[in-house]
Amino acid sequence: MKKVMSYLRLDEWMSSKVTMMLGIQAYFICINREDITAAAMELIVYFLFLSMFLALSYVSNDFSDLEADRMAGKKKVITNVPRWGVWLSVVLMAAAGNVPLMLYADDKLLCAVLIFVTVFLGIAYSVPGIRFKERGVWGLAECSFAQHCMPLTVLFLFFEINRLNVFLWIIWFVLSFLDGLRYILIHQYIDRENDRATGIHTFVSDSRVNIRKGILCLCILESVCCILLLIPLLPEYAAVVIAGLLFNLLLEFCIWQVLNVYAGKDWLVSYDSVPLEAFLNIIMPVMFGICMMKRSIWAGIFSVFILICCFRSLKIKLGIAGVYVKSRIS
Numbered sequence: 250m251k252k253v254m255s256y257l258r259l260d261e262w263m264s265s266k267v268t269m270m271l272g273i274q275a276y277f278i279c280i281n282r283e284d285i286t287a288a289a290m291e292l293i294v295y296f297l298f299l300s301m302f303l304a305l306s307y308v309s310n311d312f313s314d315l316e317a318d319r320m321a322g323k324k325k326v327i328t329n330v331p332r333w334g335v336w337l338s339v340v341l342m343a344a345a346g347n348v349p350l351m352l353y354a355d356d357k358l359l360c361a362v363l364i365f366v367t368v369f370l371g372i373a374y375s376v377p378g379i380r381f382k383e384r385g386v387w388g389l390a391e392c393s394f395a396q397h398c399m400p401l402t403v404l405f406l407f408f409e410i411n412r413l414n415v416f417l418w419i420i421w422f423v424l425s426f427l428d429g430l431r432y433i434l435i436h437q438y439i440d441r442e443n444d445r446a447t448g449i450h451t452f453v454s455d456s457r458v459n460i461r462k463g464i465l466c467l468c469i470l471e472s473v474c475c476i477l478l479l480i481p482l483l484p485e486y487a488a489v490v491i492a493g494l495l496f497n498l499l500l501e502f503c504i505w506q507v508l509n510v511y512a513g514k515d516w517l518v519s520y521d522s523v524p525l526e527a528f529l530n531i532i533m534p535v536m537f538g539i540c541m542m543k544r545s546i547w548a549g550i551f552s553v554f555i556l557i558c559c560f561r562s563l564k565i566k567l568g569i570a571g572v573y574v575k576s577r578i579s
Contacts, residue, residue, distance in 0.1 A: 256326040256338075258311070262303040262396075264530055264559040265432070270299055270400055272534030273421050275551060277408045279537055280417065280481060285545035291407045292551065294353045298364075299400055301346025305339060306371035306396060343368070354406045363402050370395035393429030398422055417478065424474035428529060431467040434460060438518050464517050468524050475528070486540045493536040497528040503570035511572065527566050531559045 254260065274295055278288045312335055330338075347364050354360035374392045401422055408414055438460055479490050501524065508516045516524060538552030556563065 252326050256308070256330065257304040258307040259304070260561070262307060263300070264562045265526070266303055266396060266530075267296065267299045268534050268555050268558050269425075269428075269530045271296060271551075271555070272529075272537050273401065273425075274404060274407065275534060275537035275541060276421075276478070276482075277404065277414065277417070279486070279540045281408055281414070282544070283408075285541065285548050288541070288548075290353070294349050295403065295407070298346045298350045298403060301342045302368060302371055302400060303396065305342045305346070305368065306374070308335065308338065308342070309372040310374065350403070350406070356406065360403075360406055363399075363406070367395070367399040367402070370399055390430070392433050393426050397425040397429030401425060413481075417481065420474055420478055424471055424478070424529075427467050427471050427474070428525070431464055431471070432523070434464055434467075435518055435520065435523065438464075439520065461515070461518055468517070471525055471529075475525075475533075482540065486536075486543070489536050489539050493528075493532050497532050500527055500566065500570050501525075503573040504566060506573045507569050511576075522566050522569055527563070531555065531563055 271292060274292060275288075277283075278291075283291075347368075350364065351357060351360055370391065374395060401418070404418065479494075482490050504522045505516050508514045508519065508521055514521065516522070534555045535552045538548060538555060541548035541551060
């Protein structure tokens with residue numbers, strides 16, 4: 250099982266992408282006051298689609314970069330899997346993620362189009378012949394758009410299309426794009442020396458601009474989007490929203506103190522604890538799960554599921570924050 254999880258690179262997308270997008274779906278369930286029974290089915294179908302789409306994208310990237318990774322000394326499970334095994338896994342992942350969605354959707358044609366475009370853009374980042382990964386700023390935009398934004402188009406299969414929903418969806422879309430762009434910038438920033446050594450051209454490895462300032466601007470813009478999105482929830486769920494915001498501010502302050510002040514690291518360009526990561530991937534989805542509990546206590550299962558998926562990430566963040574708390578107490 251551990252090898253399968255490593256092969257799918259599950260720990261790289263479950264708590265950094267899937268939980269956030271499930272949280273977005275839960276957000277619209279709260280906004281539209283959907284029936285919890287129907288909402289549960291939608292969440293399950295969407296979860297399968299997201300998980301298999303991202304697994305497929307990451308496996309495709311590893312398969313395309315086999316030689317480059319060997320040169321860089323990276324050891325990955327896929328290097329020991331025969332080619333027919335990789336192709337078989339791709340077919341199985343596509344079926345597990347797309348078939349349930351097709352069966353659930355009322356508009357089969359729209360569903361098929363959205364699936365095709367989403368999966369195509371997901372693998373276009375790394376596959377030979379297209380390989381946006383090595384196309385500078387276009388590679389950044391394509392990766393963020395494909396993995397963080399395109400899966401959100403599937404949400405139109407679940408909720409009613411009206412002005413409010415479309416407006417809020419656009420803000421989520423922009424937030425997701427900015428967040429994805431920030432993550433890929435940080436990823437390329439960390440990998441820049443390896444990429445230069447192996448001859449891989451990325452935006453960061455070839456760039457001479459101040460990447461750190463760009464990452465800071467993206468973080469600020471994402472924060473503004475979060476505030477705009479939470480405003481519609483205040484009339485009905487003010488206590489939950491305010492509690493979530495306060496907890497996040499306290500957590501981020503403690504983490505910043507430990508990483509920047511104690512450890513001398515750069516919080517903005519480190520994967521130790523990416524700014525807003527806890528809020529977007531853990532705190533917000535849990536908040537929305539708690540909000541859904543107003544209609545059914547069983548909706549609390551959603552929040553528990555998010556916490557299970559993010560247990561390792563949350564444990565690390567609380568551990569970092571705990572260092573600061575203990576230092577102040579002592």
